[in-house]
Amino acid sequence: MDRLTTMATFLKVVKFANFTNAAEELSISRTLVSRHIADLEAHLGLKLLNRTTRSVTPTEAGLRYSELCQKILGDIRSGEEALAAIRNEVEGEVSILCPIWIGSFGISRATAEFCKHHPRITVKLQFEEPSANPHDFLNQGHDLAIQPNTLRDSSIVVKKIGKIDHVLVASPDYIADHGAPQTIKDLADRECLAKMSDTAWAFENGERIVLKAPSKFASNSVFALRDAALEGLGVAMLPKGIMFDTIAKGMLAHILPDFPLAPRPLYIAFPPGGDIPRKTRLLISYLATWFKEHPSDLN
Structure with a gap:
């Protein structure tokens, strides 16, 4: 029988000096109250209560045991209340993992403004290229991750907080050697430099180009892909x-400008289950609202 339950029953019997009243308080049968007390006495090998036809009073051992029960149950109650407070607190640290290139898209300003509005919350924003394993940010001790890719076959929860426009680019030398594509289908005859997680590129008009595998050059870093295009x-x-300056300086050319790519969603990822701390929920909500009000910061 559950020891904590029998302890709680014992304290009620001591409080009311009566099995029936204790049973009513606990919404259980008098028989079950008697069974709980008998289980305790058998477990301890001690008589805890003196029973008469008029009252029930604790023995000397019963008095000492009631003090122990009060301490144990009180400590558990206090501990659970402290844990509940952590869940609902609006102070403490929230750690975010973010791809390096997204640091150029307002995430730093958004989180800084959040800290200003919530001075008792601290944010630790770490930039590094994302792992292929969607759970890695949790393994590294982070609470959240900014995620530019849809997570497939994962228990990680994501919330869309914005979208990022992309463009196709190539170097003048590549265009001179291979010609500039005139239609989306022309890309099938070109070398496409893609992120390792990409299998196709989607366009606003609904067309898609399936990427050849393996690609001549692939990376999880957009900066590495830019360098490969520059070469x-x-x-x-x-x-x-991240392409305005490079295109403006003529280092790379905008390919197929009349066929814009479909915008790619930007997500914030967090652990499964709805029981996340309030400070974390506040930040998730704040970022979603911030990027909705500042869409230009993502492009």
């Missing part, structure tokens, strides 16, 4: 926000 290795799909 003339092929056509790369890159976030629009």
Whole structure:
């Protein structure tokens, strides 16, 4: 029989000096109250209660045991209340893992503004290239992860917080050697430089181009893909926000400008289950609202 339950029953009997009243308080039968007390006495090998036809009073051992029960149950109650407070607190640290290139898209400003509005919450924002394993941010001790890819076959929960426009680019040398694609279908004859997780590129008009595998050059870093495009290795799909200067300086050319790519969603990932701390839920909600109000910061 559950020891904590029998302890709670014993304390009620001591409080009311009566089995029947204790049973009513606990919403259980008098028979079950008697069984709980008998189980305790058998477990301890001691008589805990003196029973008469008029009352029930604790023995000397019963008095000492009631003090122990009060301490144990009180400590458990206090501990659970403290844990509940952690869940609902609006102070403490929230750790976020974010891809390096997304640092150029307002995430730093958004989290800094969050800290300003919630001075008792601290944010630790770490930038590094994402792992192929969607659970790694949790294994590394982070609470959240900014995730530019849809997570397949994962228990990790994601919430969309914005979208990022992408463009196709290639170097002037590559275009001189291979010609500029005139239609989306022309990409099938070009070397496409893609992220390792990409299998196809989608366009706003609904067309898709399936990427050849293996690619001549692939990476999980958009900066590595940009460098490969600069070296003339092929056509790369890159976030629009990091390409303005490179295109403006003529180092890379915008390919198929009349066929815009479908915007890619930006997610924030967090552990499964709805029982996450309030401070973390506040930050998730804040980032979703912030990027909705500042869409230009993602492009």
